[in-house]
Amino acid sequence: MRFFSIAGFCALAAVGQAAIAAPPACIRPADARAVLGVALPDAIDALAKRCGPALPADSYLRTEGAALADRYRREAPVDPARARKAIEAVTGRDLSDFASDDTVLMLADQFVGHAIKERVATRDCDSIDGMVALAAPMRADAMAEAILLALEIAGPEQTGGYAICQPGAEVAKR
Secondary structure, eight states: OOHHHHHHHHHHHHHHHHEEEEEEEEOOOOHHHHHHHHHHHHHHHHHHHGGGSSSOOHHHHHHHHHHHHHHHHHHSOOOOOHHHHHHHHTTTTOOTTOHHHHHHHHHHHHHHHHHHHOOOOOGGGHHHHHHHHHHHSOOOOHHHHHHHHHHHHHHHTTTTTOOOOOOOOOOOOO
């Protein structure tokens, strides 16, 4: 279950909980992929910062975490307009009058760091470090797909009420 909570962080980290009125019935896989693309590098950075002090000097996150986050940023560059649309789809809110695309991405980065700092217990850092080390050889798009599959398997009970739409499912309009 710990993987599902970390996957949930990655998928939902680009969204401030205060900004969420109510989750949509389901999130289209393409929108979830875009949110994952925004959140994944920042989540790795935040995990390295959160867990670094609790891990041995030779741990993966301490020695390779920043490089992995940078690699994910290069492999899956974020299109700010697409990220904004994905965040809007996930939150069900219109952000067009809220801020520029760059500001939305900066806020997502700050939210990721804050959410991990507040919700990841340092007692879990050894397990998280091992999981990140095992997944690190995956390309950014493959990692996003793995997280997306984990979210589908976990279902809304494990992901704070969020569900990934099945093929042919319509997202409920508000």
